[in-house]
Amino acid sequence: MDEPAKAPNPKDPLHGLTLAAMLDELVAAHGWAELHEQLRFACFFNDPSVASSLKFLRRTPWARGKLESFYRFHLRDLKRKAASQ
Numbered sequence: 001m002d003e004p005a006k007a008p009n010p011k012d013p014l015h016g017l018t019l020a021a022m023l024d025e026l027v028a029a030h031g032w033a034e035l036h037e038q039l040r041f042a043c044f045f046n047d048p049s050v051a052s053s054l055k056f057l058r059r060t061p062w063a064r065g066k067l068e069s070f071y072r073f074h075l076r077d078l079k080r081k082a083a084s085q
Contacts, residue, residue, distance in 0.1 A: 013071075013075050014068060019054060019057060019058065022068070023054065023057070025074075026067075026071060026074060029074060030074075032044050032048040035070075038070060039063075039066055039067065039070060041063060043056040
């Protein structure tokens with residue numbers, strides 16, 4: 001028997017968010033150097049651009065997973081900072 005497809009979870013912070021939007025927000029908040037420091041992707045170090053990074057992330061599932069995990073951390077950190085103010 002086939003497993004039923006999972007319905008999208010509207011509480012998931014990644015629901016409806018494109019990879020490009022996620023990357024744009026992370027670059028704006030942390031910059032390329034910090035992203036390279038945290039994730040160690042060469043595309044964030046050698047002549048970084050959104051286009052080349054998206055190409056790499058779309059072809060490399062493990063890298064996309066790391067970026068999504070870092071994005072979730074970024075969102076938790078923003079909530080923590082907002083709550084402490």
